[in-house]
Amino acid sequence: MEEAGLQTWVDQMGNVHGRAKGKNESEKALLIGSHLDTVIDAGIFDGALGIISAISALKVLHISRELEKLKRPIEVIAFSDEEGVRFQSTFLGSAAISGVLPVSALQMPDKSGVTVQNVLKDNSIEISGEGLFALKYDPESIWGYVEAHIEQGPVLESAGLPLGIVKGIAGQTRLKVTVRGSQGHAGTVPMSMRQDSMAAAAELIVLLESLCKHPDNFLSLDGQCERSMMESLTGSLVCTVGEISCWPSASNVIPGETTFTIDIRAMDDLGRQAIIYELSNRMHQICDRRSVSCVIERKHEANAVGCDNGLSSQLKSAALSAMKRISGEVVEDAPVLMSGAGHDAMAMSHLTKVGMIFVRCRGGVSHSPAEHVSNDDVWAAGLAILSFLESQL
Template sequence: MIERAMALGREAEGMIRVLATISAEEGRLTRLYLTSEHRQAADLVGRWMTEAGLEVSEDTLGTVRGRLAPLPAMRNAVQRLLIGSHIDTVIDAGAYDGTFGVIAGILATREIIRKHGAMPFGIDVLAFGDEEGSRFPTTLLGSQSVAGRFDPAALQIESSDGVKLADALRLYGKDPDTIAPAAYEPGEAAAYVEVHIEQGPVLEEAGEGLGVVTAIASQGRYSVTVVGEAGHAGTVPMALRRDAFSACAEMALALESLARSHADDFMVGTIGKLNLSPGASNVIPARIVFTVDLRSQSDVRRVEAMNVLRAEFLAIAERRGVSVWIEQTHEAKAEPCDPSLQAGFAAAITAQGGKAIHLPSGAGHDAQSLAALCPIGMLFVRCRGGISHNPAEFTSIRDMGLAVTALIDFIEKFDPAEATRG
């Protein structure tokens, strides 16, 4: 079994390396939604799906789909197992986040075709284009459309370079008025499963290559604008300043303190992006726009914490003589993984000699969107040092191979009726 896993792992590594060459920047990996790099990656993934024996299509939001029909005797059955992840990246990314899940789905389904021809249920492998939200101030657009939850208002949001989503879709060759047909019909999807690197250190600490995800964390993203007053850096006394950046710095510490006080709930808070103006070394900052990312294992605790944080930001602004506006840009509720799908992945792990570690996901995933459509399950794969969203991101050939073989075993034993009952 290990020889088979190693062969599949080497194949996955080779595909990941090829995909990693598709980048908008020399010397680092950056592949954003609805760009020429997204187009190249989608075409390459579509070609791999075709070579694996899948029927390939692409919907309006740019999700590439590889479809395997069920056994001929079951062609009237509508239920399908969905397997997916994403092919977009953060800026200066690692090569494994998202892309390995797509590749694992392609390789596993190819092996199913070689061994069985088909299964009693259909299989769709999905390659989403917008999970990271690195270009537009939203995320999960492709998976939301597949789940029938796409909000048409999102078509008016603008990227950091001032391009509306609707216009970006047109430039990509899509018609924004044809998004609705991307959704699966009610009852069509039996389950959605996703293979993903852990992006954390738990599996490495446990000495195990694979783990079973129990739930995906609740997440809120916010845009915060602080407005003070510009002034000469040498002539305005400290006590008379309305420094937007100093207020922002105090707000950042308030966020850190709040998240630390909820450590028992795995709460984390991050300011990942900040724009400052006027941006001169000898001018007091007049305006700051920054992001807040707040996550928790509980929707209720996250919302309560954000209400506390909002009050603290307002108090800081009042003390410092600045103004502050807080706008929510994204929300994803905590989503539990289906018990039968967890059991299926646990059995697949133990069948190849591993120990099934169960753990929650602090990161958001396309599975959160699909939970509105069908039961969800996730298989985590160990990554070195728990590092992700970083060029140092790494998952071994062995662990990737074990993940693909576990996914094959899961598919072979998957029963749509069990997933539906939960």
């Protein structure tokens, strides 16, 4: 960031900032960002590509002495925790900036009982509730937020184009389900007398899969609005159990407690809530039948977000310009996509209008070591951000 001529600092949530003042520092600022963190066993492009693209574009303007000609301040933010892997709560960095992170988030523990506040303190960052509130940006000082991100899907690759424009981001709910039964000896407790938390959890997970594959078999909806909701659900609803653990986790012991996570995403917020309501009811029925207890906790909630039409139009022009620079040919249009993955733009939408560019990734693979973006497509992403910034001169 400093090599790109930016003033830098790290805030109390570990976000890294770089700011160019422009020719009028009193103007509302444009924020560009993405996240530094990634998931376990991941690739190198998810999040980082958006940060590097923005810094690279600003470095071009710095070298060409155009940076100080920007009509508004430009700030790049490398957010500290978007994925929510360690603390099971996403958007810690961007939610703090947008003012929607509760003070209670500082006391969220990881699996070892270490809290967010502990981790920050171990890295020489002291933060209190007042300090967290102080991180929030004034909405009146912000013009908009832009993010470049790998698609994490196969649409752009199938279209044969490096860049696309995001029109909206699916809403998301994360649940933690704890099933408690009766721990016992694997060889002495008859099958008819068991309260097996793992077997109950397995039935709950299969229920989730059935519900999300065929929501129309579970939800009885009437009317035009409800039918529209069902169509949206059928096209966008995805549900995942990504983590499961049991206690005492021994091969010759009936598990007394089993915990698993649920990730539910859909473009229709009302439909997503209807699925969660039906899922919860049916889960409790199964647990009652199996004589086990079931606790369902909501760990994360984010409504679907629509991208700003004006920003999207500007980003589309920038993407078309970038693709022309690379190929030398005029590209008639850029694909417009919905995002099933969550992004920092979701948190930032509470602060300001948002826009996003997607970048092609090989095979649509992400959250994997096989995640890959070609050098040419990295180049395209940087050129698109540069073209967008040039419109701010």
